[in-house]
Amino acid sequence: MLPPSIFNLSSLIDLYMGENEIQGSLPSNLGMVFPSLQIFFISINQFSGSIPVSLSKASNLIRLEMEGNHLHGKVPPLTNLHKLEWLNLADNHLGSGGIDDLTFLCDLSNATHLELLIMFTNNFWGTLPQCIGNLSSSLKNFHIAQNKILGSIPNEIANLANLDVLVMAENQLSGHIPPGVGKLHKLYKLNLGRNSLSGNLPSSFRNLSQLNELYLEVNKLQGNIPPSLIECQNLRILSLGANIFSGIISQEIVGLLNLCRLSLPQNHFIGSLPENIGILINLEYLDISDNMLFGEIPASLVSCIKFEYLDMHGNFFNGTIPSTLSSLRVLTKLSLSHNNLSGTIPEFLERFVFLESLDLSYNNFEGMLPIKGAFKNATATSVEGNSKLCGGIPEFHLPKCKLQHAKNKGLSLTMKLVLSLVCGILGVIFALTFLYLYCSRRDKKGQAATDSDKFPQVSYQSLLKATNGFSSTNLVGMGSFGSVYKGLLEQGETPVAIKVLNLVCRGAYKSFIAECEAFKNIRHRNLVKVLSVCSGFDYRGHDFKALIYEFMVNGSLEEWLYPIHTIGETNERPRSLTISQRLNIVIDVAMALDYLHHHCETPIVHCDLKPSNILLNEDMVAHVGDFGLARFLPKAAENSSGNQSSSLGIKGTIGYAPPEYGMGHEVWTQGDVYSFGILLLEIFTGKRPTDDMFQGTSNLYSFVKAALPEQVEEVLDPVLVQELNHPNAGRARNRVLIIHSLITVLEIGVACSAELPRERSNICDAVAHMCWIRNKLRANGISE
Known part of the structure; x- marks a missing residue:
């Protein structure tokens, strides 16, 4: 709680109390006890109650920031705050559910230097008053998202000529987007998403030449994307998903060369994807799912090498997956499901090491399913609904592939002789290689090896002796990639923990490498210390890898x-x-x-x-x-x-x-x-x-x-x-x-x-x- 004595500081000018855990309500006479106050900053605390009516008496206020508290009720009149430049009431519980929740905005018409008006995440209800057009022409940031504001957006908003951020998302706004928005020439970000707006996009959007981000998703907007949008050449993010847009994805969209995120899902777009979409070389995210697009996947997508997210599911695309897509190696998600694609699934998808979600289900793919890369994970990859696929890992439950001998029947005698000769040479090479490796392993058996010069060498025999032959009595734990034993090395009397990797487990070898790399150059009192590494062969000549740590008693x-609690062990605390x-x-x-x-x-x-x-x-x-x-x-x-x-x-x-x-x-x-x-x-x-x-x-x-x-x-x-x-x-x-x-x-x-x-x-x-x-x-x- 604030000590009452703080309110005796009548000459206080700036008061910063942000990002603490201060509780309680603000005193009703706040504005009168601080008549000289210019900055009042209490954001990110636990203040509750209402905003005192007397706050308007602090007529010298320049910054009033109360974000991230538990304030509730109506915002009192702010008529006398003529010098106000910043007002931040975000992330509270303000608003009474009445039609007049936003009347205080009209009081701010007198604040001629107002630059920032932030009110998102509250319970403000009612409609936006037309008086917002009388707010200061200096206003740059107007953010009222995540409230319950009804009605239409007043066209008078066009008077706020210096706005660079306008966010009204996640309200209950309806009606058309006013053409006056197109007069906000300095807009950098416009977010009207998740409302009930309807009608067409105003052609006046062509005037928003500085626009960088446009979010209009989850509304009831319709019609074509206006060709005039190509004038917005600074646009990087265009999000129009979940509306009723129709028509084709025009060349004008492809002309927005700075786009890095294009999101058009759940609309009524028809036609094919522009062949030259590859000129959007900065594109990282493309979602055109759940539309009525058809034709083949453009090969020009090869130029979009920054692609991380590509979702084309729920359309009528046909043909094969073009081989040129093999260049999209940083993809993390690829969804082509519920289309009419055919042919074999290309093996280059195995090499997409960052791919974590792959959905090829409900198409007409055929042939052998790859088994490497993303295809090793049946949870992250979906291929169901392709009745002609075969092979793959068992988790996909696909039939085995039938061997085809027809291609071999036409081989000429010369070709058969060549193949026989090649096979013979390869057989000799294989035999010599096997003999060399066998001899090498015999020489290396029991000898110390390590993956890093940072750690001293320990032999397999030493570890075998230290753990009594890896006896179960020395076993102290088991993990995902191996078992941990307690042991006593010959060099000292201090026990150590020996983690033996089970190299049969998938990922065990990479786990070993990761630990070696991580421990190379890190030292801290709260990190387990690696004392040594053993990387060699056991008595059967099989790979053996172990890490030796300090033992934690x-x-x-x-x-x-x-x-x-083990029965009978009553003496142990x-x-x-x-x-x-x-x-x-x-x-x-x-x-x-x-x-x-x-x-x-x-x-x-x-x-x-x-x-x-x-x-x-x-x-x-x-x-x-x-x-x-x-x-x-x-x-x-x-x-x-x-x-x-x-x-x-x-x-x-x-x-x-x-x-x-x-x-x-x-x-x-x-x-x-x-x-x-x-x-x-x-x-x-x-x-x-x-x-x-x-x-x-x-x-x-x-x-x-x-x-x-x-x-x-x-x-x-x-x-x-x-x-x-x-x-x-x-x-x-x-x-x-x-x-x-x-x-x-x-x-x-x-x-x-x-x-x-x-x-x-x-x-x-x-x-x-x-x-x-x-x-x-x-x-x-x-x-x-």
Whole structure:
């Protein structure tokens, strides 16, 4: 809460309180106690209640920013705020549901220097008053998206000649787009999407020569795309999906040479795709799905080498997939389903290493289905509805391909002799090669080998001896790609952890390479330390690869959160973690992530943060391990010869992997931040993100968020609740402080695990906040 004494500062000019956790309501006499106030900034807090009517008395206000609070009710008259330049009321609960919710906009006609008017994500109702045409000609940004505004857009909006951003998306606006919008010559971004607008696009759009982004999707707009749109040569994003547009995709659209995103799905477009669409060389995203387009796929698409997303499903395209598309190697999504395409599925699709979603279903493809690349993943690839396909991996359930001998019947005797001679030579070469490899392996058996000079050499025999022949009694854990044994090397008396890769498992070899690459140049107290590497052959001559780590005597965090009680082992103290220990662990993990993301020469994304990959030493210091899925960021990857990462298709563990990975987003640091947020919530609630209690839309994130702050004890791990209620005088005295600290920690977890990446907290901020909480607890004598 704000201390009352702050309102005694009557000469205050600038007041900044943004991005804190301040609660309570604003005093009714706010405008009178601060008569000289020029800047009032309280964005991103937890203020509630209404905006005081007295605010209009602060007639010197230049900037008024209240975004991201819990304010509600009508906005009071702002008649006296003549000097106002910025007004930001976004992301609150303002509005009363009355027809006069927006009358305060007329009061701003007197603010002749107003430049920014932001009101998105509120409950404003009613219609836009015509007086918006009287707002300052200096207004540059007018953003009222995600409200409940009705009626038509007043044509008087044309008076706002200096607007560069106009966003009215996600309201209930109806009627036609007023021609006056075409007079806003400086518009850079126009977003009227997700309303109920109807009619044709105004021909006056030709005047928007500075327009860069145009969003009109999900309306009831109709007619042809006006040829005059070609005048908007700066247009980069054109989104017209889910309307009633018809006619052909004209040459004028192809003439917008700067387009990087063209979205026209769910309309009534007919005809063929322009043959020269390839001149849009900057195009990265093309969605023309669910229309009535026909003809062949233009071969000129080969020029669009930046394509990442291509969706043409739900049309009448015929012919084959042109071979020229083999150049589109950065595609992440390709959907050609529900068309009339035929021929064989080209093998070049196997080489699209970034392809994560491929839909070729319900066409007339025939012949053998490729088995490499995206075709190895039946979840990411769909080919159903093609009755003449055969082969492929078993998961596709296609019939086996019949061998065709007809082509061989016409071979001449000369050709047969040539083939026999070639086969004979190849056989000799194969035999000599096999003999050489066999001898080489015999020489190398038992000898040390390593994939990096950074690590000392350890032989297979040493590991065999250290683990008593990889005995089950030495087995301490099993993972996706191998088993972990406890061992004692001959060189010392300190036990080590030996991770033996099961190279039969798909991705195991890449996992080994990824860990070697990741550990080459990283050193941090909260990362598991690799002591050595063994890369050679076992006693049978089979490939053998192992990583030797420092041994963590207290095992994994998983074992502490979910201890297994064995019958008869009553002498062993049940494992449980105190509040302070859990806080120390999440801080250790956060510090490791901060180091990986921001302090390595090449930033690293872990990709698989979960309790089983967090190990604890004798002092209960947490260490992040298992870098088998680690990835260098794309920029770094370009400088490391492509050997930097594991399989592109593997991006973590269900429950911990961020939702955007499921939608094809590339690996990035924000993905680790999401996993950290889920891990933090799990540590303090004792509930796995995959717990059976989470059904439908319910999940660990919503479970905790709904309970904060009042019901925090209802979501805490029962072990922690028991600790809070322990009859300890010192702890009872500080109970309020501990609960408040737990609320703050869980809020950090919620902030990190937000579904939308832009809403997630920064890992650096999370570290700072949690360290502050720990220091505060220690200052009050709460350490364990």
